[in-house]
Amino acid sequence: MDVSTILLLLYSITAQCHCKKISLSNFLKNITVRADNLTLYMHDVDIHNGLVSFDSVRVEADGVQYNPDKRSEHPYNSGAERVVHYPELASSIDRSIDPCRDFYSYVCKGWIKSHPIPENQFELTQTQVLKEKILREMKELMVTIPAHTTREDILMRIFYQKCVHNTLQPDNDGISMLLSKMRILRRTTSLTDWLLAMRTETIFYDLTVSVDEYNSSANILQIVPGTSMMSARIYFDPAYSHEFVATRDVLFKMLALLSSKDIFMEFFPPNLYDHVRRIESLIMVDQTVAKILEETEFNTDSITVTVAELRGMLKTVDWIRYAHALLPPQLRYSLARRPVRITKTATIQRLEEILLSIDDQTLSDYLDWKAIFHYGDFLGEDFQRLMEEFTAQVYGVKGIDRINDCVSLAMNTFYDIAGRLYLERYFNFDSVFIVKELVEDVRAAFLEMLNKNEWMDMETKERARRKANAIRDFIGYDNNIFNDTLRQVRYAHLTYTATNSYYDITMAIQEWMRESVFLKLDKTNTRGTFDTSVMEVNAFYDSNRNQVAVSAGILQSPFFNASLPRLLNYGAIGVVAGHEVTHAFDDSGASYDEFGNKNDWWDEATYKNFERRKECFDHQYGSIFVNDLNVQIDGRRTEGENIADNGGMRAAIRAASRLSERTSEHFTIAGLEGYTQMQYFFMNYAFIWCGNTRRATLLNKLANDVHAPDMYRVNVVLSNQPEFAEAFECQRGSPMFPERTCTLW
Template identity: 35%
Template sequence: GSEEKGNLRSECKRTPPKEVLASSPAYLKDLDALLQTTPASTIRSYLQWRILSSFSSYLPSKYTAANFNFQKKVYGLQTQKPRWKTCVSGTSSSLGFALGQLFVDETFSKESRDTAEEMIQDIITAFESNLATVEWMDDDTKNKAKEKADAILHKIGYPDNLSTADQLNAYYANLPVTETSSYMENIFSSINFDVQANLDKLDKAVDKKEWDMIPPTVNAYYNPPNNEIVFPAGILQSPFYDGSFLRASNYGGMGVVMGHELTHGFDDEGSQYDKDGNLIPWWPEDVSAKFKEKTKCIADEYSAFQIVDGDHVNGNLTLGENIADNGGLRESFQAYRSWVNRSEDQGGNGGKEEPHLPGLPNLTPNQLFFLSFATVWCGNTRAEEEHRRILTDPHSPGRFRVIGTLSNSEDFAREFNCERGTKMNPENKCRVW
């Protein structure tokens, strides 16, 4: 109502921006329609619950217990998170870059960063080489795709501008965290610090040095407006990456993640942004139509995957991630083979293959690549959580990320001698990139 709007305006004290990019206009329209027909008392109760739920881990035990009972129903959780994990999580949320630099100093070497940079360059080169075999795209658009791939900014490990004590002290200068304040007061200070930092960005140029993830994060992302791929130090660890691993294992694990994020720049969302990160169409209509035909194959394939109790993967919800998985695997395998081809033996000859793992003489390095890819998606998910993910997660369940991607790979079928027409080497395969 008008009272709530007035309160929000008085708290914000900012002039609204002239333009706002609504990333999900259809959702906002449906939300508006829902709010129009929902009693105000229900909306207030929902907002109160959301606030209490989000702060429950910082509140007395009766609130924590009530929220955990809710989580048991939704996620199938059996035990509460130990207090030390809650404390680490709170520190990570409030002082993520300071904590992150401690993590980097302990776990992430310059050699790892240099190797990751080399891998990314190999994968970009593989993507650009693959463009020649993409039949649904014309030459002019392929050239623009190559320009976009060349322009992609890659950030590895940690932000250089937040890597020293002086830089971190300056960054957190306006965050009053003190030992004399209560835990909740410090949490509120941290939240206010983050909100003010976001409000300060209004009507300003994008800061391309900024990171949306802190260094310990076990994840990666592609950011369309910046045309950048980001790999925090947290994911550049085992089982995705380790300096002592064979390159086959590192390309199969971390390399596929790198190819995955690169391919996001050319999936159903990323393809709408040009090389400078502007939301400008750069594909002709006929190319877009052919792209949709190719992606329908992926959507239909994954929609056929059944979980339990009639639940199926939503091939449309997971489309962008599935496109990225398939493209990332292809690019990373080709990048690995490129690395092998330029590796020299003692006589200076290129094409030196890596050794087999001890005790596994029949597992070739190429097969190890695919095994490493599959291994990182091993998991054991409770039925309640798996059902929730099917409804809301843009990623397919781990086992289908493996089965779907490998069954579309000619390289996998060749290396494992899969008979044509079998489940893992079907006659009709889906390929976008």
């Protein structure tokens, strides 16, 4: 263990330490450290349930000496030749397939064959298997929360129990609540009145609070575009006609059901003409919105005005009155003069034009649909059955476990409470140190790639280096998740009891969430927090914080396994980490500096080189027709993720090479003898993306997902890497080593 490793260890402890879980003896085994006058200075120490956490630690000592046992390897460095048992991967390889033609199938054929999609799931992938595992673990935690525990834990438990009860025994009160709300809405005389009556609903665009992209330490009011019910592809692409037809069908059935419940025929008379008009109104408006959102998807312009000036630009809403109602009392001062940023200005202006041009009847019908969808989850078992029939008709999925939906809702709503329980019960805290070192290796590899980059001028390259070095990483979790005081403050204004209905509790949570968003308006942002669910099977890059976060949920097999050779982990979680680092320099992240501020830090000629290289990926992915669907990947929509996939792989390859240079680690996987180390590396990368996806689910992803389908996240990425072609001796011109490849980072 060299000095750099010791420094890394101390740095990791500084970042996060939960001493009950971490076995430092694993890292200090066979190492003797001697020092005189050793003093530890710890800041903001917190002890909870036997866990010790602190924000920072400073070590001071005189005459430090360390004596590592030369016979001892790093705790996860296997040293000389080693046979690794990895049956999951070994049994998946299909040697009858040419790896230079279709590497994804070569690696995943066995896994796909042994993992058919259950009838109650949309897909079965490695990621989904891991998500299901976490769901089972969280379900166990939800039902075992003791009766006498913290107030915040009780809030989560009550919500979960009410959701389960509503799923198993719907109270069918939603219809009466909807009709009651419709009476109120009918008395509104303006769109502002309607919005205030519905509170948590929005029309076309929304008023919210987000990070000021030009000053990331502050927050600002923003107007952001909303979403459409269906994407433009469903309306205009014949490949999606089945979903369009099924949607019209279920809308007719919903109106028929509402008519049968509206016994006084106040709003939903059993009139076919009325039903047809309502559905045509919804489709006409939603189709127009979807078309605008697609046509302006890549518009990034914004302007800043005051709330008072907003009324002159977006005339359909009384913004001062609306903002006054939404903002907490302490933030209503100088409201008319408060700045508000209109994001995606061209999109917002076109959406406003729709609102101004819609006739009163069409707008009334559309607003009625918004109210119906608002109460959708509470309209009783007949409506639940309708949605189940729709899901079966469109996706072929039957018997979805709705209890799991309640687990997911509770996990996402109370992500910090659930996350703390998950970490304390299931997380291996030792993995933080291993992954921390891996992430630092990948970052160093990315910096090497920057240094050897020949298409950037020196000044821009230096700015890029500063940004890469400034990236803050969170591995597994943020220490604040164990801070009882912060949790109590966060949930102080959320109040309900077991006597409240599921609907009332849900509305209370939505109001609390909205209030929490607006309370950020006058708060200062810091880069020292990671405010994302630790149970996500994912990793993240936040451009406003220049921050990478690798959630605890993904730090398990197949993405990470501490018992496997490090090279295999570099091919899995290492590529994921590289992917997130590369996001700092993708089509979006490249617009932000090292502090997370939107800033044009590029030399003009260098940026033109950047644009030319990223367009290569647009054409490469955009020319792919997926399987037998006759639907193309949207190269522009998936551009950022494709850049990150390719850059992350290049960084991980370089990091793996650096690893091989400094260690003697060498292994063979039982059942996969005769392969090289780098072949194993590429195999494990492909293995994390193995999966089965239903045809309709894949179509839906192609219409909405910013990622390419998993098969192409393997084959296209690896076809761009000369190291892959070298490892598997692929001939130039073969599918996995095409004549033209793309490289950005």
